[in-house]
Amino acid sequence: MAPSTAELAIDARRLCRRFGDVQAVDGVDLRVRPGGVFGLLGPDGAGKSTLIRMLATVLTPNSGDALIFGDSVVHAHRRITPRIGYMSQRFSMYLDLSVSENLEFFARIRGVPAALRRARSASLLESMELAEFSDRQAQFLSGGMKQKLMLASTLMHEPDLLLLDEPTTGVDPLSRLEFWRIIADLRAAEKTILVATPYMDEAERCTDIAFMDAGHIPHTGTPAEVKSLVPGTLFEVAAPDPRAALAAVCSASGVTSAHLYGDVVRVLSAPGGPDARELLTHMNAVGIHATDVQPADVDMEAAFAYLAEQAGDAA
């Protein structure tokens, strides 16, 4: 049963935003229940940032509306901003202020009382392992530390909803892991988190995901639900010449799609389509040597490739 509007953290309806000739967000419907980590997945230029900026009330939609905890981003942004924490894709703290000064400034501006400011900044810096850098100017922090400072700053006023725009882009793998650990802690603290990411592997860490492509969100669901949208079986074909192998499998009947994935070819076989042996036979028939064909689990990467193609065909 669909939850009523007031119970939803985010309820976007036919949200649109255009920049010149580019329709960045094109009629997006999105419902996010409170609690949980909602992943907004999509390639660069899919419209993720534009959507998040509209939800954060820093960008006005051209049409449509979104309700954040029941309040309209178009008409009631003053009621929304105290309840959200928005972390933009670009580092946007004051570079010439120190870690603690940045935290102090943004918390004071949001009216966090002095005692709470001290307690929260101490515990946030501690948990994010930034405490020893609290006097360092933001411009001298590493990429990962900058992202943690931004996140800490958005948490100072204890928002109920966090809107994180690609917080792990350009961050080293270790810091990425650490960042997701912090997000897991926030989820345990019953925050609602909407996180945009171009990394498909991060989708597995989300409770729900939405695929965004070319301004549309064609599918949402749990990771398992989204993967189950992919019909048929996935095979990985290893071949000395992957490009020739790709061309060869595309000509086989019953193959829905095929992509290069690293140095193997991923082949999606439709239900009732060719199995591993039949694929090998087909490739031998057209004179392409394949060393191995193995069935593989459908992961987010494969699911996204398939769903984006479907959306493209439908359009």
Added chain:
Amino acid sequence: MNWKHVRLLIWKEFLQLRRDPILLALLLILPVLQLVMLGYVVGADVKHLSTAVVDLDRTVTSRRLAESFASSGYYDITQRPAKESDLRPLLDRGDVKVALVIPEGTESRVSAGEAAPVGIVVDGSDSRTASVGSGYASQLIAVFNAKRIAEQGISIAGPGIDARVRVEYNPSLRAVNSMVPSLLATILLLTMSSVMSQAVVGERERGTLELMFVTPISRGEYLVGKLTPYILIGVVQMSLTALVGRTWFGVPFHGQLWVAVLGLFLFMLTTVALGLFISLVSHTRQQAQQVVIFIMLPFFVLSGFIFPVASMPTVLQVVTYAIPLRYAIEILRGTFIQGAGARELIWQLLALAGFSVVMLTLALFSFHKRLSD
């Protein structure tokens, strides 16, 4: 308007200024250096002009006339050619800038009470040297005549003559006195508008402006918080340059002090608001800087800072009414030199008040709290 927000923004701005010693130097030390440097340039004394004297009279009078030139300090007599035709090569080579030709029979004419013409030749290739050189010369001769008349006992030389001549005597002093007050306003315009033009667009570029929109800060609070620190710095800068102008250059002040202070303050407000407006409508810091440079030139040329407004074509004279710097210069020159007060300068004060209100209003309206791009 929540003053706690404004105070917090001001605190943040000063914290950042403290971390940027170059910007602080640009706002407080450089203006003083500029004033000293430009003050010397625009008000430099034209002294020790190399001079040739062609004395064809060879009398006591002619020698005394030449001597009065030499002792004035403005002319160094370096050449004494025997005939007038020798002058030309000296002037051509630039060996001398000025020549004094005393014709034969000068003394006898003077004694007979006739007019005695003497020739003054000036190198006109440098108009400033030329005008100063010829100006001094005619004054020197006037003094020389006055002395002669006094010595001969024909007492028409009243006690006031000497003093009047002295004031007229030193046009270079006059240049400093009118240029330093104008420089106070010009330097304020240069520094404050260019620094202010970076203030908001810089935050826009770095993304901190967007972050400001998810806080309870209103656009009015943000603008007041941005403007106040720079207004305070502007006041300090004004005080510093005015103090240096008075003490270093010894520029006198004859008018009403509060009129000068109010005029300069209103002009500073206009300047800061202009910079803020440019910052709000620009998309990048570079663009803002270019707009400032583009605006500065007409400000300088059409304000009467260098070229007198009265000598401009009528069409351009009308345009000068739209240049705030014009009113600031009129107020400062008026109060410093002419001893003017509120009564004489009320229109200039009102014009500057109008400009500052219009610029601030423009800034407020051009500032969309919620970004549209």
